Amino acid sequence: MTPVVRLFPLLFVVALGLSGCVSTSGAPVREVAERRATPEQVGGLPIANTFGPARPEAPGRSNAEIAADFLDLSFQMESGRVIPRLSRFEGPVTVRIAPGAPATLPAELDRLIGRLRGEAGIDIRRTPYAEGPASITIETMPRAQMQRFVPEAACFVVPRVASWAEFRRLRNSREMDWTTLGTREQVAVFLPSDVPPQEIRDCLHEELAQALGPLNDLYRLPDSVFNDDNFHAVLTGFDMLVLRAYYDPALRSGMTRSEVAAVLPGVLARLNPRGERGGATTPAATPRAWIDAIETALGPGTRDAQRIAAAERAVTLARQAGMSDARLAFSYFALGRLSLATDAEASVNAFLAAQNIYDRIAPNGIHAAHIDMQLAAFALSSGSPEDALRLTGRAMPAATAFQNASLLSTVLMIRAEALDALGRPSEARQVRLDSLAWGRYGFGTNAAVGARLTEVAALAP
DSSP, rough: OOEEEEEEOOSSSSOOTTTTTTTSSBBBGGGGGOOOOOOOHSSSSSOOOOOOOOOOOOOSOOOHHHHHHHHHHHSOOOOOOOOOOOBBBBBBBEEOOOOTOOOTTHHHHHHHHHHHHHHOOEEEEEGGGGOOSSEEEEEEHHHHHTTTTSSHHHHHHHOOSSHHHHHHHHSSSGOOOOOGGGBEEEOOEESSSSSSSHHHHHHHHHOOOOOOOOOOTTTTTTSOOSSSHHHOOOOOOHHHHHHHHHOOOOTTTTTTHHHHHHHHHHHHHHHGGOOOSOOOOOOOOOOOHHHHHHHHSSSOOOOHHHHHHHHHHHHHHHHHOOOOOOHHHHHHHHHHHHHHTOOHHHHHHHHHHHHHHHHSTTTTTTHHHHHHHHHHHHHHHHHHHHHHHHHHHHHHHHHHHOHHHHHHHHHHHHHHHHHHHOOOOHHHHHHHHHHHHHHHTTOOOOHHHHHHHHHTTTTOO
16 A cells, blocks of 8 residues: 555644743753643634635746656655656546535635646536545544554545545555556545644645645655645645646656656746746755654654754764755754754754755745744743744744744744733733634644643743
8 A cells, every 4th residue: 555645744843832942041841830821811712813815936946946856756656666657637627525524624625626726727626525426535534543544644645446445445455556557537535634724724735736746745845745844834836836737738647757857848838937047956865864864853752862863863964965955954953843952052053054044945934934933932931032022023924924823823922922021911912812813723722722822821931
């Protein structure tokens, strides 16, 4: 069985807490007395905020570079197995949702289908479940049920089935092997039903994109959901260009890598004329040892000291391999996140090293917003509310533009604490209220929002 999975968000995601942030004494926040969120702060939460229409930026890289990414995304599995031939749906694509889905899913799917039609030019529409089989069936279930069969997956997509029952029956057969497909005719997407609305949306975007198009993830991509660093939550301008090219009339199911490579430059020149400048530098290959180090650092079941050592190893391996791109930045980011509780100076230095790279390859992007959130939390815990206010102000536009509600909520919570510390309580109250509305979408339950608010409140000296 070779399902294409979205891994559980790695340790840096805001949903896993800020308890590693340190005070000026170097003690982890979890060791200091908590300041609980008050009933007035948590009780009677506002209605969840939602984002408006996405306005993704067009890809900023050259078409030659994008072509190399397209080929690596489309002709290789995440495991490294070669995909011999391109496969896609030929003709109109229909999508249906199986009964029992969370209430937020239909609207999220409709918004995504609208984007796929408008931005990627794909002939795709949603159909009622009662109408019978569709090209793509989306089925939801409790995460624990999903984990029994694919333990490390947050969500996943498989070919040639239309239901969970079919997947269970065929999961060990060649029917589940993406590399044997000629044309895609039936695909199933499995999403968790008991997670926050944002996580459902994030899974939907990545899995529907992979149901339609490329199956691989590449750590080197700074501007794509097709990257296991999970920085990007919704499909980007790069992703939509890749999908538009994937369904261009010049391509068809059954083409080999060399056949696609021969026509792809012309396709991209037509679809993305602004990319017709500059060439492509051949990216350094990603060593398996680096991937293993990152997975050890950020995966489950490893002691803290081993995680930090693995992150340090990832930095060394990235530098040795000449990976001066998103992979080196992510290595530094992981090291910064993991060092928070034990070595404040090393953590801040690692975050700043990551930020220097991200500022070069993805200026004003979501990566910098994540780093600014971490640095703002550190500033707040260190008694520097002015710095926390500046850093949160810098993070807010990207968190909003890239539609990451859990990040935006956390940034606003930190900002509210900074405003309180600066003697501006009325502003703090309004900002905190905004943070709760975004938290409803990003974290889900009142309890989860309250827990995050308590964590952030504990940062202030």
